[in-house]
Amino acid sequence: MTPKRIIGTETEFGIIAPDDPTVSPIDTSTQAVIAYAASSGAGVNRRTRWDYAQESPLRDVRGFDLRRYRTAPVIDPNALGNANVVTTSGARFYVDHAHPEYSSPETTDAWDAVIWDKAGELMMHEAAVASGQVEDQPRLQIHKNNVDGKGASYGAHENYLYPRSYDAEAVQAALIPHFVTRQVYTGAGRVGLGESGQNPGFQISQRADYIETTVSLETTLNRGIINTRDEPHSGSDWARMHVIIGDANLSEFATFLKIGTTALVLDAVGAGVDFSDIALYEPVAAVREISRDLECTHPVRLYGNREMTAVQIQQEIRNRVTEALADSLVGHD
Known part of the structure; x- marks a missing residue:
């Protein structure tokens, strides 16, 4: 369990x-x-x-x-x-x-x-x-929202408590591809490309242009796909994943999927699922590429000289989570 x-x-x-x-x-x-x-x-x-x-x-x-x-x-x-x-x-x-x-x-x-x-x-x-x-x-x-149109961004954070016994590298291997690709159904939408919206166009995510590195403690600069703040508010046996890459959603459906899928991915890590083979070759670049891919058909590069679209990566994550948590998901669609 x-x-x-x-x-x-x-x-x-x-x-x-x-x-x-x-x-x-x-x-x-x-x-x-x-x-x-x-x-x-x-x-x-x-x-x-x-x-x-x-x-x-x-x-x-x-x-x-x-x-x-x-x-x-x-x-x-x-x-x-x-x-x-x-x-x-x-x-x-x-x-x-x-x-x-x-x-x-x-x-x-x-x-x-x-x-x-x-x-x-x-x-x-x-x-x-x-x-x-x-x-x-x-x-x-x-x-x-997440942007002021003049170069500033402010966050919509999620927090997930999980046992500190989870392997840190396994957590990152699971959540990096998930965070990069889940924007196809959690993005709030943004008019303008670039931090200041200096280029015309529409993109899926408001937060994508402000992600600068893969892993970081910072939240207001050098923002990472994975934030490493260690502030569980619950004792030394627990860790808290503080998520800074998400958009502020008005859609209840998008919020439900954003939170629910991420919680399930963490549960899959706890069940021993390995996601290391879907590691993105350039995850920060992939954040922006996927945000600008309105048709959701642009492939991003993985290690091992492979390519997958954001939708394909999400499907693969879903398959692994469903298989690992099949018993606990009985009765839930």
């Missing part, structure tokens, strides 16, 4: 003040969180505070730690650039750098993960409305 997968999502939203384009997004993001806290009844005195003690975003699963401090900071939950609120559902709504971010409650299946992802959209809508009703505050628009 494979363990139940613990799953969560984190979505960084774009934010603008249409009537005041010069206002700082740090200011507007802070105001959005504070306004939501007030409208939801959380306020300040009744608000659940966030515990920063377990946060270590600069600790790498490969064995090194770049943390700048060793003690947990004490932060005012209404502070400019640091405002945050923890909801009664266990979700967190806060300012992350210069945008509002929603972290969903953890779930054990893809269906519930979709529900709580959609709840985040409703929360952002309520925050924008509430902020616009505050005197002397600009009207806000909050967008669920």
